[in-house]
Amino acid sequence: MTFDYICSECGKVYDIRPDLMVCPDCAENQIEDQPLAGVLEVRLTGEADSSFDLFDLLPVEKEFFPPSPVGNTPLWEPENIRKRTGFKNLYIKDDGANPTSSFKDRASYLVSAFAKKNGINNIVLASTGNAGSSMAGIGAAAGQKITIFLPETAPPAKIIQALQYGAQVHKVAGNYDLAYDFSMEYSKRAGGMNRNTAFNPMTIEGKKTVSLELFKQLGTVPDYVFISTGDGCILGGIYKGFEDLKKLGIIGQIPVIYSVQAEGSDALYRAFHSGKFTNIPTSTVADSICVDVPRNGSYALKKLKTHGGRIIRVSDEQIIEAQSDLSASAGLFTEPAGSTAWAGFKKAAGELEKEALVVIMATGNGLKDTATALKGVRMPGKSISSIDEILK
Numbered sequence: 001m002t003f004d005y006i007c008s009e010c011g012k013v014y015d016i017r018p019d020l021m022v023c024p025d026c027a028e029n030q031i032e033d034q035p036l037a038g039v040l041e042v043r044l045t046g047e048a049d050s051s052f053d054l055f056d057l058l059p060v061e062k063e064f065f066p067p068s069p070v071g072n073t074p075l076w077e078p079e080n081i082r083k084r085t086g087f088k089n090l091y092i093k094d095d096g097a098n099p100t101s102s103f104k105d106r107a108s109y110l111v112s113a114f115a116k117k118n119g120i121n122n123i124v125l126a127s128t129g130n131a132g133s134s135m136a137g138i139g140a141a142a143g144q145k146i147t148i149f150l151p152e153t154a155p156p157a158k159i160i161q162a163l164q165y166g167a168q169v170h171k172v173a174g175n176y177d178l179a180y181d182f183s184m185e186y187s188k189r190a191g192g193m194n195r196n197t198a199f200n201p202m203t204i205e206g207k208k209t210v211s212l213e214l215f216k217q218l219g220t221v222p223d224y225v226f227i228s229t230g231d232g233c234i235l236g237g238i239y240k241g242f243e244d245l246k247k248l249g250i251i252g253q254i255p256v257i258y259s260v261q262a263e264g265s266d267a268l269y270r271a272f273h274s275g276k277f278t279n280i281p282t283s284t285v286a287d288s289i290c291v292d293v294p295r296n297g298s299y300a301l302k303k304l305k306t307h308g309g310r311i312i313r314v315s316d317e318q319i320i321e322a323q324s325d326l327s328a329s330a331g332l333f334t335e336p337a338g339s340t341a342w343a344g345f346k347k348a349a350g351e352l353e354k355e356a357l358v359v360i361m362a363t364g365n366g367l368k369d370t371a372t373a374l375k376g377v378r379m380p381g382k383s384i385s386s387i388d389e390i391l392k
């Protein structure tokens with residue numbers, strides 16, 4: 001297999017090198033407050049069949065990956081939910097089971113390997129919380145130095161995680177978008193590899209592994225995949241994985257993907273309908289998908305349109321309800337951005353055939369943000385002093 005970069009906008013082709021992150025020609029047209037211009041996509045050329053080894057479809061050799069068990073996450077068959085909804089072929093992909101408990105490990109894993117291969121030991125990024133704690137953990141296993149910029153509202157558990165892994169953590173006086181700008185300036189001035197989502201092409205490429213795994217686990221492609229969307233990097237990555245399998249002739253068809261956004265952070269949804277991105281301040285309980293300007297927005301939008309994908313929105317109330325519903329009926333406690341996909345399925349289920357093979361992506365562990373999870377449950381009231389008090 002050979003690999004190079006192709007610009008997702010102008011189609012120009014480049015060799016893969018660590019100092020090239022976006023298409024230089026298209027990046028010149030970058031407009032402020034708009035998604036990244038000139039996102040580069042890894043292009044694979046070669047042959048493989050359905051018994052492929054996942055690492056053979058990645059642009060960095062296996063020997064450079066850190067010793068972290070990323071991916072191969074469990075595919076749940078939630079019996080109670082199947083019975084209740086009538087969807088007999090419904091699965092939940094639990095990416096909260098990754099080493100740092102979120103989907104982001106798929107990107108960090110490949111970025112870490114890419115840096116190692118190129119002799120780079122410092123990695124810099126902005127994050128709402130999960131990308132940072134992920135890069136910190138995967139980087140720790142690789143012996144790399146990680147510097148993170150976070151919004152001041154990031155859930156404490158995610159910050160503590162990053163600190164535990166030994167990362168350098170900076171809170172910025174503002175939101176994720178400001179953290180993004182700061183991290184760009186920092187890596188420009190201080191050096192190191194920047195792992196910002198979509199900006200580093202390996203983030204999209206790493207995230208494609210979930211599609212390859214789904215094919216391996218199911219022996220076929222799903223009919224529908226539900227994924228929550230903020231920056232659109234996971235959404236783009238899922239499409240990329242299925243596109244690669246199709247290009248190799250391993251699958252014939254790409255699933256219908258439902259991108260699910262929070263009503264309070266719906267930039268991609270709006271762009272899908274209006275054709276342009278507008279910057280409106282965002283707010284949602286699902287912190288991992290709270291972004292003003294979706295960095296991978298142009299790329300993700302193009303994929304959605306090309307493949308007939310759908311995009312829907314759910315309210316914060318629906319996200320919180322979906323979180324406790326999934327916990328109580330499947331035994332799967334996912335963070336709000338994870339349960340957003342489940343809320344999206346509940347909203348769209350009426351449009352789908354009951355026989356369809358449906359995969360819901362649960363993208364992060366519920367313990368990452370207990371403050372929000374608390375909104376969906378009632379803490380026990382006063383402490384009891386005897387069993388009589390509850391058994392009478």
Ligand SMILES: *Cc1c(COP(=O)(O)O)cnc(C)c1O
Binds near residue numbers: 229235
């Ligand atoms: C980052 C993240 C998402 C959304 O991914 P994008 O690439 O930003 O669209 C969803 N869920 C969780 C838990 C995340 O950490």
